[in-house]
Amino acid sequence: MKRIAFARIAQETNALSPVPTTLHDFEGSHYLEGDALLAAATDGPEVEGFFKRAELAGFIAAARARKAEIVPVPILSAWASSGGPLTKDCFETLEARIVEQLRAAGPLDGMYFCLHGAMGAQGIADPETRLLRAARSVLGNAPLVVSHDLHGNLTRARVNAADAIIAYQTNPHRDHAKIGRKAGAIVIGTALGELHPQVAWRSLPMILGGGKTIDFLAPMRAVFRRMRDLERTGDALAMSTLMCHPWNDDPALGWSTIAVTDRDAAAADRFADELAEMCWARRHEQPPRFPSASEAIAAARSAKWRRKLGCVTMADASDVVTAGAPGDSTHLLRALLDEGSGMLTYAAVRDPSAVATLWPRGEGDVVAMSIGGTLDPTKSMPLPVRGKVVSKHERRGFGRTVVLAVDHMRIVITEGPSMVMRPSFYTEVGLDPWRADIVIVKNFFPFLMFFLPYNRKTIFVRTRGATDFDAAFELSFDGPMHPRDVVDDWRARDRTRRAVT
């Protein structure tokens, strides 16, 4: 019997957010070890409130398919909402726990490690590579296979630290379990001596491109189809294109491709190169430009029938919490209070000090105070409001929450991340999207699936914040970066980054 460990440490970091991610953010959201982890990955829910089955459930399925030969060994699983960089203490605690528990697990024949791929930590370069090296220090030469979100970033050290790296093949992401199963099959096959993974990759000096970057829409559709075809024919074990998280502060940031074949290094190299060329050819198709708050509110007002039949969903694109923004922006709130009268609007803002002020107050109390604009005062200002306390709640992941009625708005003020992606964010506090004219989300893509029953019109709104596409241009890179700078050729940078002569 081969004993294969499995673990997850996942968080997507926005380097522009001044709100650090702490151990509490992991432990208060999703943190499991040992038998509790094995039970969650086997019977679900794997990540309570988010995923019934995700990567680790996929890995368990791969292990079960070979149950006569494989024993899955649970280590730990920690997940936190996107946000600012991990504190040094948080990172080093998680790193130490991985090492300690891998050592305590007894002899191991391999490991599957689920990492986001775009995690940052204060004062630590390329922290996920450090996690891989920490795991490697215990595993020795046993195979180590890694999965990433396709918004992850690859570095030379990262690729060298693992036997194989694979990423999601869907955006919005819906293949978490499938990727875990694929990674599981590779690590299991390698541990059993059936597979001999060969890896090749390419790195592009490009942080934005591919239009909306959706896997089933042009211009990215052909890239995703090519990857699936190479896997279907058996030419490759796994093909991945990572479109990077543009607000990650690794100097070697950029899109990357990675091919994993069985035994055939030349084919891996050819496939990774072909995908890189396909991506580079799509670099000039930029993300769409979004309307201003005033334009968006006017568009919602004119969508009268759509508001009657459901709601207008407005994505606060400058303050997307699921892409790591602080969630405290007041730009859209202020515009909606000024210009959105008569339209019942549900909104969210993260403000721990406002929650602390409101918590002792009773339902029905009228208060005058400021909300929002406190976590990142450089991006938006606190908003003075006069409103009535509607209800108070304690919620896992969001922390203490207060619903405040201000004119035509119901503002959900959270202590923790104001991660509005699913209708349950509002329904759990008694706000029914069927009644609303406008519902604010702080997410880029997945809300489109979750809000489908209610949503009659989607508007992405640009104000000013940590998830503006061009906000990433202020980060420093290892050279010219498309589309901030003119870059004519990707190959020279790719060679430097991969240290190929």
Ligand SMILES: [Zn+2]
């Ligand atoms: Zn992603």
